[in-house]
Amino acid sequence: MAEAMISDHYRESLQSLDGLVNEDEDEENPEPLEKEGEPKRVKHGPTTIIQIPEKRRKVSTSITAGNVVDAISRAVSYEERRDAICSATATFDHNMQSLHDEELEIGSDAVLAKHLGFLISRRAIQHKNTEQSLMHETSCTCEALEMVYRASPQMVSQCFQNTGLDILATLIHLINEELSDRGGAKGSKKGVSLRAADSNESFDENQQEESILHDENDEMGESQSVTPPSSACPAMAEESGRRDNNVMLCKATKVMGHFARVGAATQPMAYYPGLLSCLVNILMFQPYRSVPAEARLNALWILANLACNSENMVMMACHPHLILSLIAMAARKIHSNDSVEVIVEIFRSQSIASRALVNISWAPENRIPLSENGGLLESLAPLAVLRQSPFGKRGRTVRDMMLQTRRHAMGTLKNLAAAPRRNKIQLCHYMQGSLLNILTDAALNDPDAHVKEGAFATIQNLAIHDTADLMVRNPALILALKDALLSNITNSMDENADTGRTKASASATLLVLERSITPDNLSQYQTLRALLDSLNPSTNTDDDDDNSTSDEGTAPTEV
DSSP states (O other): HHHHHHHHHHHHHHHHHHHHHHHHHHHSSSOOOOTTHHHHHHHTTEEEEOOOOOOOOOOOTTTTHHHHHHHHHHHHHHHHHHHHHHHHHHHHHHOOOOHHHHHHHHHHHHHHHHHHHHHHHHHOOOOGGGHHHHHHHHHHHHHHHHTTTOHHHHHHHHHIIIHHHHHHHHHHHHHHHHHHHHHHOHHHHHHHHHHHHSSSSOOOHHHHHHHHHHHHHHHHHHTTTOOOOOHHHHHHHHHHHHHHHHHHHHHHHHHHHHHSSSSSHHHHHHHHHTTHHHHHHHOOOOSGGHHHHHHHHHHHHEEEEEEEESSHHHHHHHSHHHHHHHHHHTTOOTTTOOOOOHHHHHHHHHHHHHHHHHHHHSSSSHHHHHHHHHHHHHHHHTTTTOOOOOOOOOHHHHHHHHHHHHHHHHHOOOOOOOOSSHHHHHHHHHTTTTHHHHHHHHHHHHOOOOHHHHHHHHHHHHOOOOHHHHHHHHHHHHHHHHHHHHHHOSHHHHHHHHHHHHHHHHHHHHHHHHHEEEEEGGGHHHHHHHHHHHHHHOOOTTSSSHHHHHOOOOOOOOO
């Protein structure tokens, strides 16, 4: 979708360029139209120079992967490299895993990786006039590399063991260099942000989060007025160059995504120096429109899959700015003047960011610091009850993304509620009990049985003697427990399983509240007492208070 947006914008630039050129022409003496393939006449003062048109390159359909690999290995001049890479993108552009496996078996990924290294060295000593052609060649090489990695996970895993870390180093260098150039070109605000993410300097996360929200508002204001370029030809060249750079970012992150879908590669990837910082830089880059949406979603997807590995969870939670970047993605707001593409990107960002958070929060070591993170709770709580799309965007795709977001957000809250006693009390008192109100809302009104089950499980994890009084004072919560215990079994087997777990959580929660009744506060529990007498939940009363709360979490899942 991001590439389509770029293509449309580039086409509009070409149309506007044609309009400017036509206005400058002499209407009384129009130049004759030149047919395609004929020599082109260019005037330089009184002299007319005839330029022979470049022949159109045709890619042979009979070219095999072996021919392509051999051509790339032998290519030295720019024309040879250009033709070889064009043949590669035409040959590798398909979705047949068996053919991609064969392409990887003959070492196509290694050849392309070496070619990328060659292009990086060329860019270091390049002349300014060749900068754009090298970037175009780099983007095409990344595109061909992404194509060959559409192979089976087994083959990708084997290739990662051989060349994966070297390719990661190359891609990280390309991405960091591109982001640094964009930050330096647009001003100091983004440059400072990138340097902070790469350094070990201390910073105030609250101030950083406020800066992110402020930059997003500034982005809205900037988009309302656009200054036209002073020259049409430089504008077209800049737009064409930016397209190549955007393609490079999208394809480079997509290659990393191919590696991240291999379970054996997730741990070495997460611990590879500079990878997490590179992904965080993509997410935190401001304004958001300066980075392609596809590249940002790829970075989120990679982080979510890396967090599936239990060996990575604690390290990722401690990485500078990583949790902050996920919170920023989950907290993105939709504005009335946003395009459909931006709205869909925000919904996808919220869904993938919440999935990454539920994976990271599964580690018991992470539950205490995450449950004490006010920004995390502030962003997750609204997502847990995100049932209605703003501005009337109610398509099936949007509904599915909102459902996944609610499930992941509720799973994260369930994990955080499985923290020690002190943190349970803090969560119940968060913003004067607003978290309990959100859980009650989900338990009563969410149409999805899985979200309901997660809400009741979270309430059960929070239910202890110290939080019982706050729960009993919430009549809607007591009503939700009553409805859960009196609900009927549905026809769906999956919903039956969720309903069974919901009943068990509601019954265990009521048991904890019942044990909290003492003669001193018996008058405050009359409503609960009557409810317990009428329901008579069948729960073993010989268990102690600590066993009545399951403290179960939501297991990590791959994207």
